Amino acid sequence: MEKWLVVLGIWAMCxxxxxxxxxxxxxxxxxKRTAAEKGVRPASRASAGDARAALND
Structure with missing residues (x-):
């Protein structure tokens, strides 16, 4: 019985x-999609060019 509890515990953890x-x-x-759909750009993308923002999307 104890062996089965150990096996069951390992499977549950996996x-x-x-x-x-x-x-x-x-x-x-x-x-992330709702922020992009609203047209709000994160600060990290705001400083990059449009081509880089398009690649990230």
Missing amino acids: ATCAVLFIRGATGGGSG
Whole structure:
């Protein structure tokens, strides 16, 4: 019984890490998209040229 709890714990930890990794890899772009759609440009992009901003988008 104790062995199964250890195995289940390891699998649960792997599943949690996979979910967090996938969520991080997708970027959670909803906040970034709304800022871009409103026409608000971050300060780092405001100083760069339009060609560089287009590449970043």
